[in-house]
Amino acid sequence: xxxxxxxxxxxxxxxxxxxxxxxxxxxxxxxxxxxxxxxxxxxxxxxxxxxxxxxxxxxxxxxxxxxxxxxxxxxxxxxxxxxxxxxxxxx
Numbered sequence: 001x002x003x004x005x006x007x008x009x010x011x012x013x014x015x016x017x018x019x020x021x022x023x024x025x026x027x028x029x030x031x032x033x034x035x036x037x038x039x040x041x042x043x044x045x046x047x048x049x050x051x052x053x054x055x056x057x058x059x060x061x062x063x064x065x066x067x068x069x070x071x072x073x074x075x076x077x078x079x080x081x082x083x084x085x086x087x088x089x090x091x
Contacts, residue, residue, distance in 0.1 A: 057076075
């Protein structure tokens, strides 16, 4: 089965640029608390937004994660998320 293209046209990109400029209202009473969306149960269709960055880590840290198999970046992400949750529980 052929999949439809999900690429945005110029109008869609312009709309995203406008949304990017809009301030986020953190006082919205309907907005979930940060803790709620961070620990929300992942459904079959949940895909968190990712941002590509350059991050310098010690060589032994990378080797440790890589030695445990593929998807080492996912495991690093999970370790960082666990650290954030632990810090939030401390506060």
